[in-house]
Amino acid sequence: MTQSRKFSWFVFSSPQSFYPLAGAMQPWFAALAFVLCAVGLYISFFVAPTDAQQGESYRIIFIHVPAAWMSMFLYLVMGFWSGVGLVLNTRLSSMVATALAPTGALFTFVALWTGALWGKPTWGTWWVWDARLTSELILLFLYIGFMALQAAIDDQRRADKAGAVLALVGVINIPIIYFSVQWWSTLHQGASVSMKSAPTMAATMLLGMLIMALGFWMYSIAATLARVRCVILERERHTDWVALEIGKQA
């Protein structure tokens, strides 16, 4: 009995205690996202210099690379919580995975769209079926497949399990995207930022890109928290606390 009196972080694995916590954190992440994106955009357009090779067209990098990073990172987070939900049968883990998918799909679309608009002036084509672009397109289909599969199964627990298996199998695609520019010959340039060597770009360009990436990251957290609150209310509607919560809203 003493065990249960002690505070434990596992308390937040219950939807009932996570719901108000998510609600309290959400505005802070949203505000951070707004400020970081504003600063990032300022640096992108008014501080970073013109690129010697690409002229102004390179300025797409400030949303293209952060969006591509988020598309892969959010998939890994979705895969992680899917796996936790599958193994430990914790409902909240599956709800978080469900809530992550649309935002992940959104950033995948943004990465593909901005990539096409960057490819046209620099490569002369909107699209090529090379390893980097194709594997990123597969990532978009994985997100959409995950959402469609979960929506198609009525039994919530089975939907969670089926979605988790799909998400986990799809994780294999992430290293394929990341290393595709090394493993296959491709039009796409190699990584501009790596752990092993100094960045190959001007300091202010790098700074703008990193701040935009942080802004997108905070945005993703804010959007996911807002969505998971909706998912919690929907799925836990049979509980007394949700009935009370809805009563408060009315």
Add this chain to the structure above:
Amino acid sequence: MNWGSWQNFLHMGGYGLYIWGSYAVTLIVLVAEIVALVARRRGVIERLEKYYLARRSNNETKA
């Protein structure tokens, strides 16, 4: 980076269409997600209010 004039800023050294096409679509998609999230929360609350109302009146008729 000093652009000098609005024209230069919008022109982006000839890449205006590509750059503003990227930034505009990104902004539209993000704003659309925020609007969808607000609408979803309203929708959930509205639907659940009806759900509890129906459940309560069902219980009353049973009793």
